[in-house]
Amino acid sequence: RMRYVPVKTAEQQAALMLLGVREQLVARRTQLSNTIRGHAAEFGLIAAKGLDKLAAFLATIKQDDRVPALARELFAMLARQYDQVQVELKAVEAKLVAWHRADAMSRRLAQIPGVGPVTAAALVMKAPDPHAFRSGRLFAAWLGLTPKDHSTAGKTRLGKITRAGDERLRQLLVVGATSVVKQAMAKDSGPHWLVELLKRKTPKLAAVALANKMARIAWKLMTTAQEYDSARLNARADQAPAAA
Numbered sequence: 001r002m003r004y005v006p007v008k009t010a011e012q013q014a015a016l017m018l019l020g021v022r023e024q025l026v027a028r029r030t031q032l033s034n035t036i037r038g039h040a041a042e043f044g045l046i047a048a049k050g051l052d053k054l055a056a057f058l059a060t061i062k063q064d065d066r067v068p069a070l071a072r073e074l075f076a077m078l079a080r081q082y083d084q085v086q087v088e089l090k091a092v093e094a095k096l097v098a099w100h101r102a103d104a105m106s107r108r109l110a111q112i113p114g115v116g117p118v119t120a121a122a123l124v125m126k127a128p129d130p131h132a133f134r135s136g137r138l139f140a141a142w143l144g145l146t147p148k149d150h151s152t153a154g155k156t157r158l159g160k161i162t163r164a165g166d167e168r169l170r171q172l173l174v175v176g177a178t179s180v181v182k183q184a185m186a187k188d189s190g191p192h193w194l195v196e197l198l199k200r201k202t203p204k205l206a207a208v209a210l211a212n213k214m215a216r217i218a219w220k221l222m223t224t225a226q227e228y229d230s231a232r233l234n235a236r237a238d239q240a241p242a243a244a
Contacts, residue, residue, distance in 0.1 A: 018092060019126075022118075033051060103121070105222060114173075136216030144164035144167075146161060174207055
């Protein structure tokens with residue numbers, strides 16, 4: 001059951017580089033944001049959560065006379081670095097979206113609820129040949145989204161997900177699934193099986209289960225070149241909610 005990764009072309013490697021550079025810039029942005037907030041807290045200045053609040057927070061620090069001049073200069077330096085990272089990140093994401101729009105398979109995958117351009121492009125770029133997997137379940141297992149089996153003496157005992165495979169792909173799918181779960185909880189609507197699952201399980205467990213289903217759907221679309229059909233999927237889930 002070994003999955004051999006084919007040798008990538010120079011163009012494919014350049015596309016993968018887009019994802020790597022984006023991850024690095026996102027990590028750098030988070031690091032700068034935490035650094036600014038941490039130093040500001042030393043002066044008794046607290047900002048609301050969210051990256052969109054940081055610009056206004058830095059403007060407030062710049063005009064606050066309680067902050068020493070030296071500290072304001074350093075905050076200004078960090079602000080310039082943060083702005084530069086934002087500019088570079090937007091440029092990389094624009095290139096990634098352009099790649100996504102030019103790829104037919106990536107566009108099909110983005111039709112799945114919870115799968116955006118970044119996740120769709122990552123699936124196309126990082127996943128091996130989907131035809132190498134006999135089923136969507138095996139593809140989900142390759143991503144580490146299936147539970148560990150601790151069954152013994154005829155008793156079925158399933159543990160946490162294995163977390164095997166590509167960590168970044170799994171993370172993107174779980175984050176996308178989490179957004180769908182939040183919408184379902186806020187609007188009390190969504191796929192029947194998900195609404196019923198949320199009545200019995202925590203949102204986190206429901207998000208992982210949904211990420212598993214998203215991976216299976218992605219495998220189906222990649223192997224058959226079909227379009228995503230939400231009406232057909234919901235009808236099948238209503239007929240057999242236990243199988244979902």
